[in-house]
Amino acid sequence: MTFVARAVLTAAISSAALGSTPAISLAEPNNPECIAPAQPGGGFDITCKLAQATLQESGAVKSPVRVSYMPGGIGAVAYNAIVGNRRDEPNIIVAFSAGSLLNLAQGKFGDYTEKDVRWVASIGTDYGAVVTRADSEYKTLGDLMSAIKNDPTSVIIGAGGTIGSQDWMKAAMAARAAGIDYKTMRFVAFEGGGDCAIALQGGHVHVCMNDVGDSQAAIDGGAPLKLLAIFSEERLPGKLAQSPTAKEQGFDIQWPIVRGFYVGPDVSDADYKWWADSFATAIKSPGYAAALEQKNLFPLPMTGEETTAFVEKQVAAYKKLASDFGLATK
Known part of the structure; x- marks a missing residue:
């Protein structure tokens, strides 16, 4: 399906x-x-x-x-x-x-x-997404994971929340799937996806473990970003169909x-x-x-x-x- x-x-x-559509008879809060x-x-x-x-x-x-x-x-x-x-x-x-x-x-x-x-x-x-700058050297999720595997300190991963947050978890799951010790990741915590996207555009991090909704909204607004991978089972419809899933790139992860x-x-x-x-x-x-x-x-x-x-x-x-x-x- x-x-x-x-x-x-x-x-x-x-x-x-x-x-059927419920009748809202109770008073609306002020x-x-x-x-x-x-x-x-x-x-x-x-x-x-x-x-x-x-x-x-x-x-x-x-x-x-x-x-x-x-x-x-x-x-x-x-x-x-x-x-x-x-x-x-x-x-x-x-x-x-x-x-x-x-x-x-x-x-x-x-x-x-x-x-x-x-x-x-x-x-x-929504769905989790791996986001990079549009001009990033990483063309696929495999490229990114290979760079981390070769030198974990060379890639700065930004995400909303500290260790254990859902953005950290997405990075850890991808690392584990690539045979990388996720504890070696170079990880920078932000308050939310919006802050990470700003840091990414400024070159302060190399990748953000963000979500599709806010990332695509930033792209629609002209931000020079791209969705490197989406953590959905199949490609999403509409304009998001251009963005590959992690699964089709060899990382069977859904979020x-x-x-x-x-x-x-x-x-x-x-x-x-x-x-x-x-x-x-x-x-x-x-x-x-x-x-x-x-x-x-x-x-x-x-x-x-x-x-x-x-x-x-x-x-x-x-x-x-x-x-x-x-x-x-x-």
Whole structure:
């Protein structure tokens, strides 16, 4: 089955599970806000702006959703702020990704676990990507891995987060597949993908382990970058079809990245339901597919308890993966 067929099937199954468009009868929170837990320009920013666009276009919200930024620890600062101090604020949703769940699996959000917030919705999926400058000497992922294998200190790898983050994990998985000791990698941590892309353009790093969504957005905006490899099973559709997968270059690695939202643990059932119903409406709206395409994302529609079950399953899988790489888990 092709990628497009699978995406359509996923959307159809999820739409059927959602049933008819829910009637949103509960009161809309005042001044709705989406917190992107990083600097502007990265995946969390894209996630919030996707919510902003689809919720308003679908009519699910009457007031524009404001996007704010709370960088720190690839989501840790925002998670601790919501669970610790803003537990019951009904107007706030916070963006999360696969990276957030991987960090939770390793206990990087302090004392808190995936049980400490209410998971509202997944709005789409992204994929990990290896990004270089357009004029890079590395023409393939094999070229890059060969250079690292010959001299690990010769290649500076940039990524969002420290050792154990999802960007570090993508690099480590590629290194392991190439027969390289991933512990020898020369690794520079950034707060997010946007910061890494800026450093890459400035020549401060040779490659970024970023995501397709924010990397392609930078390319669309004129950044002199290229996607050396995408961690998807098959080539992605549309303009992304020009970019090869890691798998077809001999590195059988997939890294899908869920993009979704949570609210505080003490948000009322009524307000939680309002957000879940609003996203269910947005996901079923005619503009949903177009908004995903504009942000270089793909369908992964889930709301409410389905999202919670997905998160718990993913955290369990990430604990095993982290353990395989000798990382502590919680």
